[in-house]
Amino acid sequence: xxxxxxxxxxxxxxxxxxxxxxxxxxxxxxxxxxxxxxxxxxxxxxxxxxxxxxxxxxxxxxxxxxxxxxxxxxxxxxxxxxxxxxxxxxxxxxxxxxxxxxxxxxxxxxxxxxxxxxxxxxxxxxxxxxxxxxxxxxxxxxxxxxxxxxxxxxxxxxxxxxxxxxxxxxxxxxxxxxxxxxxxxxxxxxxxxxxxxxxxxxxxxxxxxxxxxxxxxxxxxxxxxxxxxxxxxxxxxxxxxxxxxxxxxxxxxxxxxxxxxxxxxxxxxxxxxxxxxxxxxxxxxxxxxxxxxxxxxxxxxxxxxxxxxxxxxxxxxxxxxxxxxxxxxxxxxxxxxxxxxxxxxxxxxxxxxxxxx
Amino acid sequence: xxxxxxxxxxxxxxxxxxxxxxxxxxxxxxxxxxxxxxxxxxxxxxxxxxxxxxxxxxxxxxxxxxxxxxxxxxxxxxxxxxxxxxxxxxxxxxxxxxxxxxxxxxxxxxxxxxxxxxxxxxxxxxxxxxxxxxxxxxxxxxxxxxxxxxxxxxxxxxxxxxxxxxxxxxxxxxxxxxxxxxxxxxxxxxxxxxxxxxxxxxxxxxxxxxxxxxxxxxxxxxxxxxxxxxxxxxxxxxxxxxxxxxxxxxxxxxxxxxxxxxxxxxxxxxxxxxxxxxxxxxxxxxxxxxxxxxxxxxxxxxxxxxxxxxxxxxxxxxxxxxxxxxxxxxxxxxxxxxxxxxxxxxxxxxxxxxxxxxxxxxxxxxxxxxxxxxxxxxxxxxxxxxxxxxxxxxxxxxxxxxxxxxxxxxxxxxxxxxxxxxxxx
Numbered sequence: 001x002x003x004x005x006x007x008x009x010x011x012x013x014x015x016x017x018x019x020x021x022x023x024x025x026x027x028x029x030x031x032x033x034x035x036x037x038x039x040x041x042x043x044x045x046x047x048x049x050x051x052x053x054x055x056x057x058x059x060x061x062x063x064x065x066x067x068x069x070x071x072x073x074x075x076x077x078x079x080x081x082x083x084x085x086x087x088x089x090x091x092x093x094x095x096x097x098x099x100x101x102x103x104x105x106x107x108x109x110x111x112x113x114x115x116x117x118x119x120x121x122x123x124x125x126x127x128x129x130x131x132x133x134x135x136x137x138x139x140x141x142x143x144x145x146x147x148x149x150x151x152x153x154x155x156x157x158x159x160x161x162x163x164x165x166x167x168x169x170x171x172x173x174x175x176x177x178x179x180x181x182x183x184x185x186x187x188x189x190x191x192x193x194x195x196x197x198x199x200x201x202x203x204x205x206x207x208x209x210x211x212x213x214x215x216x217x218x219x220x221x222x223x224x225x226x227x228x229x230x231x232x233x234x235x236x237x238x239x240x241x242x243x244x245x246x247x248x249x250x251x252x253x254x255x256x257x258x259x260x261x262x263x264x265x266x267x268x269x270x271x272x273x274x275x276x277x278x279x280x281x282x283x284x285x286x287x288x289x290x291x292x293x294x295x296x297x298x299x300x301x302x303x304x305x306x307x308x309x310x311x312x313x314x315x316x317x318x319x320x321x322x323x324x325x326x327x328x329x330x331x332x333x334x335x336x337x338x339x340x341x342x343x344x345x346x347x348x349x350x351x352x353x354x355x356x357x
Numbered sequence: 358x359x360x361x362x363x364x365x366x367x368x369x370x371x372x373x374x375x376x377x378x379x380x381x382x383x384x385x386x387x388x389x390x391x392x393x394x395x396x397x398x399x400x401x402x403x404x405x406x407x408x409x410x411x412x413x414x415x416x417x418x419x420x421x422x423x424x425x426x427x428x429x430x431x432x433x434x435x436x437x438x439x440x441x442x443x444x445x446x447x448x449x450x451x452x453x454x455x456x457x458x459x460x461x462x463x464x465x466x467x468x469x470x471x472x473x474x475x476x477x478x479x480x481x482x483x484x485x486x487x488x489x490x491x492x493x494x495x496x497x498x499x500x501x502x503x504x505x506x507x508x509x510x511x512x513x514x515x516x517x518x519x520x521x522x523x524x525x526x527x528x529x530x531x532x533x534x535x536x537x538x539x540x541x542x543x544x545x546x547x548x549x550x551x552x553x554x555x556x557x558x559x560x561x562x563x564x565x566x567x568x569x570x571x572x573x574x575x576x577x578x579x580x581x582x583x584x585x586x587x588x589x590x591x592x593x594x595x596x597x598x599x600x601x602x603x604x605x606x607x608x609x610x611x612x613x614x615x616x617x618x619x620x621x622x623x624x625x626x627x628x629x630x631x632x633x634x635x636x637x638x639x640x641x642x643x644x645x646x647x648x649x650x651x652x653x654x655x656x657x658x659x660x661x662x663x664x665x666x667x668x669x670x671x672x673x674x675x676x677x678x679x680x681x682x683x684x685x686x687x688x689x690x691x692x693x694x695x696x697x698x699x700x701x702x703x704x705x706x707x708x709x710x711x712x713x714x715x716x717x718x719x720x721x722x723x724x725x726x727x728x729x730x731x732x733x734x735x736x737x738x739x740x741x742x743x744x745x746x747x748x749x750x751x752x753x754x755x756x757x758x759x760x761x762x763x764x765x766x767x768x769x770x771x772x773x774x775x776x777x778x779x780x781x782x
Contacts (some may be wrong), residue, residue: 137631137636138637141625147621148621151640152640153609153639153721155725178582181580181581189578191578192626194572194626195625200568205568206570207570260568260570284587
């Protein structure tokens with residue numbers, strides 16, 4: 001258990017769910033106990049549903065295996081991946097909270113350069129509760145951090161910032177490299193602690209890694225669909241990339257911000273690069289088409305909700321990427337099923353459900 | 358048959374090879390430590406950082422050896438292993454203070470190998486005081502008048518005097534720093550060599566089309582992350598490198614007045630490419646650029662009516678920086694921001710500055726949307742062409758709203774003429 005140096009005040013205790021996809025075990029939770037215990041966990045158990053995954057004592061949680069996913073979603077369960085951490089988005093679907101923090105089961109508490117354990121969840125919360133600055137780059141990074149501010153030349157009219165939808169954290173030790181890079185540099189470890197949080201400018205795409213991620217579910221939840229990966233699919237390890245590109249395009253359209261940088265976690269497990277290469281293989285070629293697609297994606301101004309934006313995106317995926325591979329038609333279908341499932345499980349309290357266009 | 362090296366010897370050699378990755382030598386037994394130290398000396402790998410590492414062990418034998426060999430703590434930095442020849446670099450300093458002795462002496466370990474161009478603010482009356490030991494050229498009002506003509510020389514007063522240095526330089530890389538900054542120390546207490554870092558930034562590719570979440574992928578110990586398209590991994594040439602400031606950060610007068618005690622103590626160990634299409638405030642306090650690629654785009658144009666001799670009484674660099682960023686985006690060049698840091702000394706009273714008009718702050722409200730919307734024609738393929746076109750657009754679109762912009766547009770045109778004249782002479 002990572003003993004924190006100061007007393008922890010669990011912010012957003014009743015407004016945040018921690019979603020953890022797992023196929024192995026949840027031993028890693030022991031180290032996170034002081035930081036996670038006050039929060040509700042949603043465990044998404046991938047793989048064999050007959051296996052029992054033990055959750056350490058003292059945690060408040062709900063656990064879903066494949067049978068549960070099928071029971072909750074019925075035929076719509078087809079949009080949730082099997083044998084891939086992409087299944088985590090099922091947790092986002094069933095959560096009833098405003099904020100989500102998702103983390104992989106091979107991610108541990110990291111230490112900052114002074115040797116203190118890093119409360120990653122606390123930093124994510126700070127990130128999502130303070131504004132982002134997507135419209136103009138601040139050279140001193142996040143101006144809302146203690147000890148920082150907007151630099152000279154930053155227009156005052158932009159200093160209110162934009163609401164933060166996503167907080168993307170980083171990893172010490174095993175960096176999130178693709179298979180070719182892992183093969184060329186198997187021993188490289190990320191030891192550089194970059195003490196910054198920054199907003200990714202509007203109009204710029206980035207590779208969103210799902211292993212240390214938080215977001216405001218009310219602002220951007222429906223865009224956090226992790227696609228069709230794993231068993232029975234031609235591609236793997238692009239789930240979070242897909243979700244990230246869709247999310248960024250929609251955030252840019254709706255004037256929401258995406259932050260990246262702190263907090264760091266300690267990523268302990270290097271996956272097998274040969275296995276990864278097989279999974280990523282198609283993705284490496286396809287992303288050369290996907291990037292121009294997302295960079296040029298324009299959402300009509302009539303799309304004012306995330307769901308509307310996402311449905312529109314799925315149409316564009318079908319129209320423009322369908323010819324790249326029939327997989328993208330399947331994916332476009334799955335995107336629509338996801339939104340249907342989202343609407344069903346998250347009916348808006350005061351608004352009528354927007355009919356799919 | 359040669360006796361093969363012992364396991365111990367091989368281990369010490371390996372440690373020597375990986376010295377840069379070792380953060381603590383205290384657990385090493387004394388005799389091995391001594392051997393490692395001697396091999397380090399023989400291999401020519403004794404840098405300030407490595408010396409500190411050995412000294413930190415507190416081991417008597419090593420310390421007495423250091424004393425006996427009279428090894429000075431402040432060591433001239435190891436020559437950088439980039440492909441840049443020193444002769445390709447000019448360091449340009451705009452002198453707004455007459456006594457540059459302390460300033461230049463502080464920078465000696467970093468600057469002494471290079472050629473310096475010192476441009477004296479034409480409004481400064483006192484003679485410049487410059488210490489020995491540098492390879493430099495000094496330019497004063499009379500030089501400026503001679504080259505630019507007395508009507509155009511108005512461009513170069515105050516902080517803008519540095520642009521004269523950019524104009525007459527013949528080098529490929531320019532590094533420019535304000536005369537109230539001294540070298541900073543990094544998180545390990547090592548002196549920051551801003552020249553080496555700026556040169557590294559300019560000489561390695563930039564990645565403006567897709568954001569790498571591990572920042573500069575070309576830095577040692579980093580790379581492109583999963584999901585970064587392979588076709589973009591060779592990057593593009595970097596045109597501009599913007600450094601940062603510890604202690605007194607580059608805040609405007611209102612911010613500084615509101616938070617007089619706030620000092621920037623956060624050393625962010627990153628260089629990143631500012632994405633294409635994203636604009637930012639480029640500060641003239643600590644920056645470097647590839648003169649061959651973007652020289653004409655660094656221009657003295659926007660002068661406030663109440664412009665003063667403190668950075669927060671100016672916006673000339675902010676205007677110039679926007680031009681450079683738009684032009685770099687148009688030409689497919691990169692702009693980096695982050696390391697290196699300088700230590701900026703405190704001076705001036707922000708509240709006093711606030712009493713003057715905060716014109717600059719108001720102007721930004723118009724300037725930023727203008728630059729965000731500007732589109733340059735495809736036919737503009739050089740920095741010069743881009744500046745000419747930009748000047749026209751400034752005159753047409755902004756010139757109507759404030760005479761200051763009309764003057765800026767004129768200044769841009771004058772600057773390009775001057776640039777072309779000086780380059781061809």
